[in-house]
Structure formats: C-alpha cells, structure tokens
Amino acid sequence: MSPETTTDPAPVLSARDLEVAYRTGKDTRVRALRGVSFDLYPDSSLALVGESGSGKTTLGLALLRLLPTLGEITGGSVAFTGEDGATKDVTAMTAQQLRRWRWSEAAMVFQGAQNAFNPVLTVGQQMADTLLDHAHGRMPRREVLERSAEALRSVRLEPRRVLGSYPHELSGGMKQRALIATGLLLRPRLLVLDEPTTALDILTQRTVIDLLAELRVEYRFAMIFISHDLALAAELADRVVTMYAGKVIETGTTKDIFTAPKHPYTSKLINAVPPVTGDLPELASIPGAPPSLATLPPGCAFAPRCELATDECREAEPELITLTQRPADMTHAAACIHHDQVHHERKVIARA
Amino acid sequence: MTADVSTSEAPPGSRPHARPRAPLGHRIYHSFILRRLLRSLFVVWVVASGVFLMVRLLPGNPVDVYINQQIALYGKSYEQAAAEASNFFRFDPATPIWRQYIDYLVGLVQGDMGTSIATPGVTVTEKIAQHLPWTLYSVGLALLISITIGLILGMIMAYRRGGVIDHAVSIIGSGFHAIPNYLLAILIVVVGAVQLEIIDYTRMRGNMSPGVEPEFSLRFLSDIGYHATLPMITYILTTVGTWALIMKASTTQVLGEDYVTVAKARGLKESRIQTNYVGRNALLPLIAQIATQAGFIVGGAIFVEQTFSYEGVGLLLFESINTRDYPTIQGVLLVVTVTVVLANLAADLINAALDPRIRLGEGGAA
Known part of the structure; x- marks a missing residue:
C-alpha cells in the first residue's frame, strides 16, 4: 500500500531528537526516549516495534502530548503538517490549541480498548461529545447521529444497536471497533494505534487488521502502528522503526527490515516470532532482559545481549548509519557498527 | 393449542420467541424491589x-x-x-x-408508637414531630454543605496532588476528623464563648429566640439560621475533611483510568471531562457512604444538641433515656432505623440510575 502520488513530499508528522523523561524522585529522572527522530508521510503507515519498555508507547503518547503527569518532553520537536500545508509545532502548542488539534487532526486508538470508553455513558453519547466539543457545541442533533452512524457502519458495526449501548454491553472486539470508529469521526490526517489487537482473540484480531487496511483506503489517514506483534507490523506497515531502550536503532521499509535487518536486535526480534502460516522455524528467544533505563551501559544499549559486541560497541553509543540511500521515505538505516556482519536467516525445523 | 393461538395473535413488533411469563408467585419472589422492601421491613x-x-x-x-x-x-x-x-x-x-x-x-x-411515660398524655409521635424537623434542618443542611464542599475540595486535591490545598486540607481535615463532634462543641463553647468571648452563647443557644414564632418570614428564617449556626459549624468541621479525603482518593483513581486519557485525546472540553468523565465516576462509590451518613443525622446529634441546648431529636433521645421513657426511646430509635433503611434503599436506586452496569431488572442477577 505504498503511496501512489508523491506530489506532497512534506511529512504529516516529523519528530526530531525527541526526548522524554519520567520523574522517579525529587531530582531523579529516567530518560524514556533518547533522541527519537522519524518522518511519517501522508497515506503511509509506520510500525513501531520493540520489546516492552522500549519506549514505543511513550513515543505514541508524546506525539499527542498525552504523557502522564510524571512524564515530560525534555527536548526535540514534533512538527505536524495539516491538510492546508501549514506546519505546527506540537510541542509548542497551548492547552487550547492542543485540545482542538487532538482528534480532529491526530487521533489515537489506545492499548486496552476495554477501558477506553466511559462506563456510565452510551457509546452514542461519547461519540456525540467528541463531535460537539470540536464543533463549538453547535451541531444539529441529526448531523451528530448521521456522522456517528456513518463511522460505525464503516467499521461494520450496526449503528442502531451500538449507539444506544453502554460499553459493558459490547464485546471486546466491538469495543475496539467502536473506538476506531470514534477515531475516524473527525476524519483525522493521522491515526496512532497502540497495540490495537493485543487484548483480542486471534479471529477478532484478523477482523480488526483487515478493517484497518480497508479504512486506510477509505479515509486516507497516515498511520503509526505500535506493536510488539511483528507479523502484524509486516502486514500493515510500509515502514518499520525498531526501538530499543528509548532509541531508534533501525529504520527501513517493511521489506528491508523483514528480509535483511541490519541491526542484530531486529534480526533476533524477527526470529523470536512464529509465523502464522508455513513451517515452524526454530524460535530463538533473545538472551537477557532489556536494560533498565535508569542504569544504561555507556556504549550500545544492546551490547550486553549481543553476540557481535566488541569493545568498540561498549565505548560509545553508535549513531544511525544510512545503509541504502533512497528517497527520504525509503532509507534503510541501522545503529550498529557491525551491521555488515548481521546475516539474517530463519532456520526452519522440519515438521515431525 | 392455546399457546399457539396466543403467539400468532402477538402484536407486530413483539419478539417472536418471547419467554413465556413465569407464574405469578415466582415473579413476586424474584421481584427485586419487593424483596428489597421485605428485607427492609425485616431489618x-x-x-x-x-x-x-x-x-x-x-x-x-x-x-x-x-x-x-x-x-x-x-x-x-x-x-x-x-x-x-x-x-x-x-x-x-x-x-x-x-x-x-x-x-x-x-x-x-397501626402506626401508633405509644404514649410518653415521662410526660403522660403526649404521644410519642407528637414528641418526635416536635423535635425531628429541627434536627433534620440543622444536621441535614450541615451534611449537605459539608458533602458539597468536601467533594469539591477532594476533586481539587486530586487534580493538584502535592499542592498547597492538598497538604492543607489533608492535615486540617484529618485533624478535625479525629475530634469527636461533642468535644468540638464543648471546645467552641469553652474557648469561643467563655475565654475569647467572641460567641454570644447565651443568645445563640436554643432553637430560636424567645418571642419568635414559626412562620414563613425572613425574621423567623434568619433567627433559626442564627441559632443553628453553632451546631452546624460543629457538624461541618468534623465531617468535611473526611469527605474531601474520600473524594480525593476516588478521583485520583478515576484520573488514572484509560477513559480519562482517551477523553483528553479526543479533545473534549476540560469542563466536560471533569464533570461527566471524572466527577461522575468518582462519585459512584461514595453514594453508599453518603447514604450511611444520613443515618447519623439523628445519632450524631445527641451530645451536640445537648451542648447547645438545641431542641432536636438528639436532645429528646438524651432526655428520654434519662427518664427511662421507654416508648419515646423506642420511637426515636425506630425513626433512626427507618432513616438508615430508607437511605440505603435510596442509595441503591440512585446508584442504579447513575451506573448503567447496575440495573434493577426483574429477577436480576442478584
């Protein structure tokens, strides 16, 4: 699903050297994001992958300035370019500007949709709240209903049933789809999805994934897809960004990343995931655990778990090295000085 | 045969496979409200x-x-x-x-609570009717003020955790909470009226000034307000901190819920999030506690009313215990019981109205 037209090369979202820290004590902080940069182009879709604690969710929240009270953006910028071509700095927006910008231009579907709806209001009321608060309270009742129904129909939910239902009356999959529908209400240019399928059973996951693929065509939004499920990322994303210990360690097109990863971590991550179809390969878990962000090693954060690590790795943290120079949104880069030694292969074990 | 006829004659729009109605006895047994009422009567x-x-x-x-x-x-x-x-x-x-x-x-x-022993000729119902309105007025209004202020303070504290208001209310509130209300009443009299002489205790005691008649006039209303000030201050000071702390805990929990973050992400107005998303959910677990407090309207007033010579039902209970006026004691305590039972019933109904997850269906899950 690569963009057919590249007449508008300006990225929808452009993060530069984004830094986020969480306060852990009176004067102590933990750096959760360490200089994250990436670009997201219109109509494209980007997958953020990595283990738990790698900073994926923090990045998603930071992009919409939704970090919890203890979290803070300590550096860098997030630039958002709207439909009109005007670029706004999200990190410099006032509370009022943020409120208007959120959801109308950038919506987010959260991890654990089970609690995403207010339990005491119907789904219809919550969709209406969203429409009304972005229309300065002036929208005829009929239009509110029509737009809510339209969004629900686009996610294959029956508006007559869902609009009057309370969240607890819907199944998990229905809630997730209702949340996606709510995200589409204002036709945003950007949709951030944080683990949208994690809490769902495998069949419902399939439905949601297919649905997202269709909705992207219909609604034409750029998508950031946060997931630890690489199979999903491979299916939905045009580009993949691998994160480790709060840093981007590899970025490339989906094809680059899955066929020829150049960071040992990405390679191991892929080998740790069983494919849905085909022969079962030997699954290799990555030895060790992700480092604590409070006590990062001086050099490459992955070095303690890496077979290729040398003294050089432990001395200085490697920068992203551009491996294949292509147009801006096609570059493949990895933050590993031994990238030429990474030979990705999947060993397939014969079925018994 | 008859069953076939009845299904074919069902009005259009009714569910085709509606369950056959259970026998009357069965339905009465399963009726939630009826069972609730029977249980209340039993209590x-x-x-x-x-x-x-x-x-x-x-x-x-x-x-x-x-x-x-x-x-x-x-x-x-x-x-x-x-x-x-x-x-x-x-x-x-x-x-x-x-x-x-x-x-x-x-x-x-038969609705007859008997005749007072200590004051022959006066029925218990008359005695209570004379005293209860004063207590309902003073304690009820004080509770209302205390709960309103407490809930608002609690929400502010939760929103600005670690701020000045949070610390101040936490310390002062739990301090006053630790003082029993009768002790605070005595303190007000001893310190405020006797030592500092800023309170005119002799004028403020009692229900109303001599010569004032119960009537709907500004003079009467301001006079009973004046006389109820001291007991009400006592009730408010001893309870407001507790409400604030409970509401703070409840609000803090709700603020951490996903739906509040999602509401923020949806760009909803802050006022809407505070009322419909945070406030309403934070209030739900408090309704039962508020209802229980209603029971203390009478019970908590005994010593405070005595200290301020406020002729409410608490003072009535105190005097009737002193004279062993059995029927009056029984009558007052019966009123307290009925208040608590009714308040709990009301709490259930309000909860059901505010929280769609609790619905009082016929033969519900309960």
Whole structure:
C-alpha cells in the first residue's frame, strides 16, 4: 500500500531528537526516549516495534502530548503538517490549541480498548461529545447521529444497536471497533494505534487488521502502528522503526527490515516470532532482559545481549548509519557498527 | 393449542420467541424491589425488637427514676414519692414483658408508637414531630454543605496532588476528623464563648429566640439560621475533611483510568471531562457512604444538641433515656432505623440510575 502520488513530499508528522523523561524522585529522572527522530508521510503507515519498555508507547503518547503527569518532553520537536500545508509545532502548542488539534487532526486508538470508553455513558453519547466539543457545541442533533452512524457502519458495526449501548454491553472486539470508529469521526490526517489487537482473540484480531487496511483506503489517514506483534507490523506497515531502550536503532521499509535487518536486535526480534502460516522455524528467544533505563551501559544499549559486541560497541553509543540511500521515505538505516556482519536467516525445523 | 393461538395473535413488533411469563408467585419472589422492601421491613422489625428489649435492660425503670428524682430534688420521703408516682404514671412496671412487647408491636402496625411515660398524655409521635424537623434542618443542611464542599475540595486535591490545598486540607481535615463532634462543641463553647468571648452563647443557644414564632418570614428564617449556626459549624468541621479525603482518593483513581486519557485525546472540553468523565465516576462509590451518613443525622446529634441546648431529636433521645421513657426511646430509635433503611434503599436506586452496569431488572442477577 505504498503511496501512489508523491506530489506532497512534506511529512504529516516529523519528530526530531525527541526526548522524554519520567520523574522517579525529587531530582531523579529516567530518560524514556533518547533522541527519537522519524518522518511519517501522508497515506503511509509506520510500525513501531520493540520489546516492552522500549519506549514505543511513550513515543505514541508524546506525539499527542498525552504523557502522564510524571512524564515530560525534555527536548526535540514534533512538527505536524495539516491538510492546508501549514506546519505546527506540537510541542509548542497551548492547552487550547492542543485540545482542538487532538482528534480532529491526530487521533489515537489506545492499548486496552476495554477501558477506553466511559462506563456510565452510551457509546452514542461519547461519540456525540467528541463531535460537539470540536464543533463549538453547535451541531444539529441529526448531523451528530448521521456522522456517528456513518463511522460505525464503516467499521461494520450496526449503528442502531451500538449507539444506544453502554460499553459493558459490547464485546471486546466491538469495543475496539467502536473506538476506531470514534477515531475516524473527525476524519483525522493521522491515526496512532497502540497495540490495537493485543487484548483480542486471534479471529477478532484478523477482523480488526483487515478493517484497518480497508479504512486506510477509505479515509486516507497516515498511520503509526505500535506493536510488539511483528507479523502484524509486516502486514500493515510500509515502514518499520525498531526501538530499543528509548532509541531508534533501525529504520527501513517493511521489506528491508523483514528480509535483511541490519541491526542484530531486529534480526533476533524477527526470529523470536512464529509465523502464522508455513513451517515452524526454530524460535530463538533473545538472551537477557532489556536494560533498565535508569542504569544504561555507556556504549550500545544492546551490547550486553549481543553476540557481535566488541569493545568498540561498549565505548560509545553508535549513531544511525544510512545503509541504502533512497528517497527520504525509503532509507534503510541501522545503529550498529557491525551491521555488515548481521546475516539474517530463519532456520526452519522440519515438521515431525 | 392455546399457546399457539396466543403467539400468532402477538402484536407486530413483539419478539417472536418471547419467554413465556413465569407464574405469578415466582415473579413476586424474584421481584427485586419487593424483596428489597421485605428485607427492609425485616431489618426494621429486628431493630425495633432489639431496642425494645435493651431499653428494658437499662438499670431502673421510669417509676424508680422518678421516685429517686423526687427524693433527691425535693427531699420527699420514699412513701410520699411512690404515692405521687403511682398517681402520675399510667405505666405499671410489673406488666410482663411479653405483654408489653405484643402491645408495642400491635400499636406499631397501626402506626401508633405509644404514649410518653415521662410526660403522660403526649404521644410519642407528637414528641418526635416536635423535635425531628429541627434536627433534620440543622444536621441535614450541615451534611449537605459539608458533602458539597468536601467533594469539591477532594476533586481539587486530586487534580493538584502535592499542592498547597492538598497538604492543607489533608492535615486540617484529618485533624478535625479525629475530634469527636461533642468535644468540638464543648471546645467552641469553652474557648469561643467563655475565654475569647467572641460567641454570644447565651443568645445563640436554643432553637430560636424567645418571642419568635414559626412562620414563613425572613425574621423567623434568619433567627433559626442564627441559632443553628453553632451546631452546624460543629457538624461541618468534623465531617468535611473526611469527605474531601474520600473524594480525593476516588478521583485520583478515576484520573488514572484509560477513559480519562482517551477523553483528553479526543479533545473534549476540560469542563466536560471533569464533570461527566471524572466527577461522575468518582462519585459512584461514595453514594453508599453518603447514604450511611444520613443515618447519623439523628445519632450524631445527641451530645451536640445537648451542648447547645438545641431542641432536636438528639436532645429528646438524651432526655428520654434519662427518664427511662421507654416508648419515646423506642420511637426515636425506630425513626433512626427507618432513616438508615430508607437511605440505603435510596442509595441503591440512585446508584442504579447513575451506573448503567447496575440495573434493577426483574429477577436480576442478584
């Protein structure tokens, strides 16, 4: 699903050297994001992958300035370019500007949709709240209903049933789809999805994934897809960004990343995931655990778990090295000085 | 055959496979409200019986107490006092307890709470009707103010955790919470009226100033407001901090819920998030507690009303215990019981109205 037209090369979202820290004590902080940069182009879709604690969710929240009270953006910028071509700095927006910008231009579907709806209001009321608060309270009742129904129909939910239902009356999959529908209400240019399928059973996951693929065509939004499920990322994303210990360690097109990863971590991550179809390969878990962000090693954060690590790795943290120079949104880069030694292969074990 | 006819004659729009209606007895048994009411009646009966027995376990009976008082106050001889007592009272302590109990229950069923022993000729219902409105007014209004202020403070504290208001209310609130209300009442009198002389206790005591008649006028209303000030301040100060702390805990929890973050992400107005998303959900677990507090409207007032000579139902209970006025004690405590039971019933209904996850269906999951 690569963009057919590249007449508008300006990225929808452009993060530069984004830094986020969480306060852990009176004067102590933990750096959760360490200089994250990436670009997201219109109509494209980007997958953020990595283990738990790698900073994926923090990045998603930071992009919409939704970090919890203890979290803070300590550096860098997030630039958002709207439909009109005007670029706004999200990190410099006032509370009022943020409120208007959120959801109308950038919506987010959260991890654990089970609690995403207010339990005491119907789904219809919550969709209406969203429409009304972005229309300065002036929208005829009929239009509110029509737009809510339209969004629900686009996610294959029956508006007559869902609009009057309370969240607890819907199944998990229905809630997730209702949340996606709510995200589409204002036709945003950007949709951030944080683990949208994690809490769902495998069949419902399939439905949601297919649905997202269709909705992207219909609604034409750029998508950031946060997931630890690489199979999903491979299916939905045009580009993949691998994160480790709060840093981007590899970025490339989906094809680059899955066929020829150049960071040992990405390679191991892929080998740790069983494919849905085909022969079962030997699954290799990555030895060790992700480092604590409070006590990062001086050099490459992955070095303690890496077979290729040398003294050089432990001395200085490697920068992203551009491996294949292509147009801006096609570059493949990895933050590993031994990238030429990474030979990705999947060993397939014969079925018994 | 008949069943076939009835389904084919069902009006259009009704569900084609509607469950056959259960037998009447079954439906009555499963009716939530009915079961709830029966249970409430049972509670009232148990408490009424318990109170009936326990007041009779108090040392001394009304006649003894009266005789002792006459001897102590007027130096009468025992024979003289006993003779006066037998003229004065229409109550015979020698009546078997089971007889008294049956009479009491029969009276209750007929809505008759009996006649006061200490003041012959006045029914308990009249006594309560005279005193209850004052207590309902002073304690009820104080609770309303206390809960409103407490809930608002609690929300502010939760939103600005670690701020000045949070720290101040936490310390002051839990301090006042630790002081029993009768002690605070005495403190107000001793410090405010006696030592600092900023409170005109002699004018402020009582329900209203002499010469003021109950009527719907500004003079009357401002006068009862003036006289209720001290008890109300006592009630408010001793409870407001507790409400603030409970509401803070509840709000803090709700603020961490996903749907609040999502509401923020949806770009909803802050005022809408605070009321419909945070406030409403934070309030839900508090409704039961508020209802229980309603029961203390009467119970908590006993010593405070005594300190301020406020002629409410608490003072009535205090005096009737002193004179062993069995029917009046029973009547007051019955009113307290009914208040608590009704408040709990109301809490259930309000909860069901505010929280769609609790619905009082016929034969519900309960």
